[in-house]
């Protein structure tokens with residue numbers, strides 16, 4: 001296993017973590033700008049995360065991969081949409097506090113974000129945000145966030161959060177999401193009104209922007225055409241946002257191709273409905289786990305329980 005800094009251009013670094021494998025190697029790319037994973041490939045070199053061909057350069061947020069929404073999700077507060085963490089230059093954390101040993105992890109990198117003077121003017125709270133990005137032997141990717149309140153004036157703070165994961169899919173019309181059936185959700189397209197999802201797996205025929213509440217710890221994204229299933233696991237993150245902008249919104253987005261909505265789906269483990277509150281000295285931990293497994297899905301033949309419970 002090895003880890004190296006690929007390039008350093010105008011202060012923005014890209015890190016590649018690779019795992020040598022007998023036939024090929026899997027490469028994951030992380031940008032220090034935004035602390036953002038932007039590439040996750042399988043043994044065949046196929047990209048598993050979506051990145052827009054029109055993604056623009058810093059200081060704008062980067063459209064694709066896994067942006068981190070903190071300390072605000074969406075427009076739920078006074079800060080810029082999705083908070084400032086996705087727009088800041090993170091640093092490599094050379095000496096992170098230990099995390100429990102996980103024998104499945106074969107390579108990892110630790111990043112850290114602390115607020116600048118300007119950040120403190122906008123959001124007057126001192127914090128340390130540590131992010132461990134790890135690869136398992138089978139190519140699984142995990143992101144563990146640790147956020148600590150380091151205020152010295154005794155004040156607690158509250159925040160909302162999301163791992164805004166963009167999955168690459170062959171054709172959104174052929175994708176099903178399983179695990180969110182019967183869940184309550186807030187519909188961002190209907191003034192955050194609360195509804196209950198029907199009993200069937202979720203399929204996509206138009207714009208979707210929903211926050212599923214108290215979502216299960218495992219959600220499956222089944223890509224019929226690719227015969228691939230993404231299994232998303234989450235810890236410490238009660239909600240799951242599902243987003244696809246569809247054609248009209250795609251056209252209105254400057255950093256997104258008109259037809260790219262067909263090839264992406266965001267499923268975002270999140271804490272949105274109930275903000276997380278930390279007192280000084282307290283730390284919160286949230287984890288996202290991703291794996292991509294072959295699925296021999298044929299319409300009507302899938303046993304969702306098998307996908308979700310192995």
Ligand SMILES: O=P(O)(O)OC[C@H]1O[C@H](O)[C@H](O)[C@@H](O)[C@@H]1O
Pocket residue numbers: 061074081082188209210241242243266
């Ligand atoms: O365009 P962005 O600021 O990156 O946000 C992209 C999308 O993120 C989330 O999924 C929200 O629920 C959507 O309402 C938003 O449109």
